[in-house]
Every structure is written in C-alpha cells, then in structure tokens.
Amino acid sequence: MDERSPGAPTRRLVLLTAAGFGLAPLARPAGATPAAMEEAIRALVGEAAVERGKVKLELPPIVENGNTVPLTVTVDSPMSEADHVTGIHVFNEKNPQPYVAAFGLGPRAGKAVVSTRIRLADSQQVVAIARLNDGSFWSDRTDVVVTLAACAEG
Amino acid sequence: MARVLINLPARAKRGEIIEIKTLIAHPMETGYRVGPAGAAIPRDIINRFLCTYNGEEVFRAELFPAIVANPFIAFFTIATESGEIVFSWTDDHGETQTEVRQITVE
Numbered sequence: 001m002d003e004r005s006p007g008a009p010t011r012r013l014v015l016l017t018a019a020g021f022g023l024a025p026l027a028r029p030a031g032a033t034p035a036a037m038e039e040a041i042r043a044l045v046g047e048a049a050v051e052r053g054k055v056k057l058e059l060p061p062i063v064e065n066g067n068t069v070p071l072t073v074t075v076d077s078p079m080s081e082a083d084h085v086t087g088i089h090v091f092n093e094k095n096p097q098p099y100v101a102a103f104g105l106g107p108r109a110g111k112a113v114v115s116t117r118i119r120l121a122d123s124q125q126v127v128a129i130a131r132l133n134d135g136s137f138w139s140d141r142t143d144v145v146v147t148l149a150a151c152a153e154g
Numbered sequence: 155m156a157r158v159l160i161n162l163p164a165r166a167k168r169g170e171i172i173e174i175k176t177l178i179a180h181p182m183e184t185g186y187r188v189g190p191a192g193a194a195i196p197r198d199i200i201n202r203f204l205c206t207y208n209g210e211e212v213f214r215a216e217l218f219p220a221i222v223a224n225p226f227i228a229f230f231t232i233a234t235e236s237g238e239i240v241f242s243w244t245d246d247h248g249e250t251q252t253e254v255r256q257i258t259v260e
Contacts, residue, residue: 068222069222096186100220101218103215103216104214104215104216105212105229106212108207108210108212109229110230110231111171111230116225116228117225119219
C-alpha cells in the first residue's frame with residue numbers, strides 16, 4: 001500500500017512523466033468487462049442453461065473498502081450422495097480478471113456454505129454459480145457499490 | 155512458514171456438521187500493481203487450497219488475484235470419525251504449506 005521509500009518518485013515527477021508520455025490515467029491492464037465475465041461463465045458451463053435460484057450470494061450492498069469484502073455463498077441442497085453441490089464459482093464484472101474463486105465440495109461437506117473475503121476494483125455485479133452433481137447450474141447475482149476501490153493506488 | 159489460523163472444534167458428535175475457518179498470512183500480490191520504480195510487481199498468490207479428512211478430500215478451493223491478502227476461507231464438513239484434518243495451501247511458486255489438526259468424534 002504505502003510503498004514510499006527514499007528512492008520513490010515524487011508525486012510531481014510521476015505527474016510530469018505521465019503528462020510527458022500522454023498517460024494521464026496510469027496505464028492499467030485492460031480489466032474484465034461484463035462481456036468477459038459472460039465469456040468466463042460460458043467457459044465454465046458450456047452449453048448448459050444457468051438457472052436463477054437455489055444459490056444465495058451474500059455481499060454487503062455498500063462497501064467502504066474494496067480491498068476486503070466479505071462474501072458468503074449458500075446453496076440450498078440436501079448435500080446427500082444422490083443430490084449435492086460439486087462446485088461453487090464466483091465471478092465479477094470489473095476486476096482485472098473475471099474469475100474470483102472456485103470451490104470444490106461434495107456430500108462430505110454437510111452443507112453447501114462457503115465464506116471468504118474478496119477484492120473489488122469498482123462498483124459492479126458479482127455472480128455466484130453452483131454446479132450440482134446432476135450437471136445443472138444455478139446462480140445468483142448481487143450488485144455492490146464500492147466507495148473506495150481495491151488497487152486504487154495501483 | 156507463514157502464520158496460520160485454523161478454527162475448528164476439537165470434539166464433535168458423530169455426524170455433526172462442523173464449521174472450519176482458516177486464514178493464512180500471505181500478501182496475495184495481484185500482479186496488477188506497480189512498484190515504486192514503475193515496474194509491475196510480479197504476481198504471487200496462493201492459488202490452491204485443499205482440506206482432507208483422514209485422507210479423503212472434503213473441500214478444495216482455486217483462488218485468483220481477487221482474493222484478499224491473508225486469505226480467509228470458511229466451509230463446513232461432517233464429523234465422521236476421530237482423526238486428522240489436513241490443510242494445505244499452494245502458492246504460485248509451487249510451495250505448499252501443510253497444517254494438521256486433530257478432531258475427536260464421539
């Protein structure tokens with residue numbers, strides 16, 4: 001975060017350099033877009049239809065600090081040998097990469113609930129997709145407003 | 155060795171669904187940030203997490219740069235029998251850190 005060392009360029013130097021090279025906004029890698037996210041989801045599910053329901057994606061609706069955002073995915077499933085969730089995948093629209101995380105679980109989990117903490121580079125939609133053992137996919141989408149974005153200092 | 159926090163009950167009833175919370179100290183450098191000299195800081199993240207219960211896989215995770223520094227992962231498993239629960243984290247350099255916890259099931 002704060003990486004100011006004695007040899008670090010000053011703000012003035014950085015601005016001058018940026019202006020000189022015509023790079024007013026610091027060159028950032030091309031980020032994921034909603035289209036890139038849909039593509040990543042397509043790569044996961046293939047031709048299968050993704051249905052809404054069963055999955056609950058919990059994120060705070062307003063995030064003050066995009067550097068750490070708690071996320072919980074709950075899938076309504078008996079988690080029995082015959083009917084269980086095999087994977088939970090999380091995607092986002094506007095981070096540099098569309099993939100956030102993928103979790104693998106099975107009947108030994110008891111319940112299909114996973115929590116972690118993620119980074120969000122901007123206000124955006126986050127998508128969770130669950131794959132069931134019968135090959136069906138279920139999803140939930142949540143919009144998040146981020147006031148301080150992750151990697152803003154990038 | 156990175157510092158690790160693992161929270162799970164030491165004892166459980168047979169068949170009980172227990173929650174396991176894990177956290178490991180790691181910068182999770184995304185590879186998208188720029189260092190003081192203007193060069194991109196190379197990516198260095200934990201990309202895989204695995205949990206086995208007496209040798210049987212019960213949970214795994216594939217992580218991407220969007221996961222926070224000091225990644226926290228919480229999940230559930232069924233306490234089937236007494237034994238060892240093993241956790242392992244693998245980073246971009248292929249290095250794996252493994253932690254073992256005992257559980258008593260009665």
